[in-house]
Amino acid sequence: MSIVFLILGGNRGNSREIFSSAVRMIEDRIGTIESLSGFYRSAAWGFTSDPFINQAIRVSTHLTPEAVLAECLHIELLHGRTRSGTGYEARSLDIDLLYFDQRIIRTESLEIPHPRIAMRKFVLVPLAEIAPEWPDPASGLTVSQLLTRCSDPAEVEHLLD
Numbered sequence: 001m002s003i004v005f006l007i008l009g010g011n012r013g014n015s016r017e018i019f020s021s022a023v024r025m026i027e028d029r030i031g032t033i034e035s036l037s038g039f040y041r042s043a044a045w046g047f048t049s050d051p052f053i054n055q056a057i058r059v060s061t062h063l064t065p066e067a068v069l070a071e072c073l074h075i076e077l078l079h080g081r082t083r084s085g086t087g088y089e090a091r092s093l094d095i096d097l098l099y100f101d102q103r104i105i106r107t108e109s110l111e112i113p114h115p116r117i118a119m120r121k122f123v124l125v126p127l128a129e130i131a132p133e134w135p136d137p138a139s140g141l142t143v144s145q146l147l148t149r150c151s152d153p154a155e156v157e158h159l160l161d
Contacts, residue, residue, distance in 0.1 A: 001031075001060050001061070001062060002060070002061050002062070002063075002100060002101050003034075003058065003059070003060055003099070003100075003101055004030070004031070004058070004059045004060075004061050004068055004097065004099065004100050004101075005056065005057070005058055005059075005097075005098040005099040005127065005131065005134070006026070006056070006057045006059065006072065006095055006096065006097060006098060007054055007055070007056050007057075007095070007096045007098055007123050007126065007127065008022060008023075008054060008055045008056075008057065008093065008094070008095055009052050009053070009054045009091075009093075009094040009095075009096070009122070010052065010053060010091055010092050010093045010094060011044065011049060011050045011051060011052040011053065011090050011091065012050075012080075012090050012091060012092040013080070013092045015039075015052075015053035016039065016053070018079050018092055018093050019039075019053070019055055019093075021079065022075055022079060022093055022095065023036065023057065025075045025078070026057065026059060026071075026072075026075065026095075027059075029071045029074075029075065030059055030061050030063060030068055030071050030072075031059045031060050031061030031062065031063065032059065032060045032061075033057060033058070033059055034058040034059065034060055035057070035058040035130040035131075036055060036056070036057055036058075036130070037055050037056040037057075037126035037127070037129040037130045038055070038126070038129060038158055038159065039053055039054070039055055039158075039159040040053065040054045040055070040122065040125055040126050040156050040157060040158055040159065041053055041054075041156070041157045041159055042054065042121065042122040042154050042155065042156045042157065043154055043155070044088070044090075045088070045120060045122060045152075045154065046088040049089070049090045050090065052122065053159070054122050054123070054126055054156075055126055056098075056123070056126035056127045056129065056130050056131075057130075058130055058131060065097070065100045065103070065105055065110060065112060066109070066110060068097060068100065069097055069109065069110055072095040072096075072097060073095075075093070075095060076091075076093050076094065076095055079092050079093040080092040080093070081093050081094065096114055096123070097110070097112060097114065098112075098113060098114045098117055098123065098127065099112065099113050099114075099134065099136075099137075100112045102135065102137040103137065104137050104138060113136055113137060113138050117136065117146065118136070118139065118146045118149070118150060119150065119151075119152060120150075120152060121147070121150055121152040121154050121156045122152075122154060122156055124143060124146055124147040124150055125147065125156040125158075126156075127143050128143050128144050128147050131143050132144040
């Protein structure tokens with residue numbers, strides 16, 4: 001059994017409803033949900049758009065990293081995600097694979113740990129809620145330490161559930 005951390009994000013449609021549906025699909029298709037962060041709002045990162053909602057998830061799975069990625073992409077598609085290929089854009093659902101156990105994977109289609117974790121408060125804040133002591137295998141720092149060192153000036157607001 002492997003431990004996987006995912007981050008859900010979206011800024012189109014009712015994000016809470018979309019995330020709820022996506023979480024059910026993750027449990028059906030990927031594995032057992034061990035923990036969920038609360039919901040967090042932050043400005044779009046890397047482009048101008050409406051604010052995003054994010055939520056971190058810890059999942060235990062028997063799947064391979066490639067199979068988890070394929071399921072995440074399929075779940076995004078089922079929730080209306082389209083990719084234009086032109087960079088960052090507004091979306092109904094984005095699911096990023098952050099960690100897969102303590103593995104470091106660099107292939108054409110998959111980078112684990114996610115290469116921009118340490119630069120993004122909108123990822124680190126919800127992740128620190130559910131896994132503050134999780135060690136980042138690339139840096140050797142915990143998620144809490146990454147958050148403390150993060151220079152991202154963005155405000156990340158915890159939303160009441």
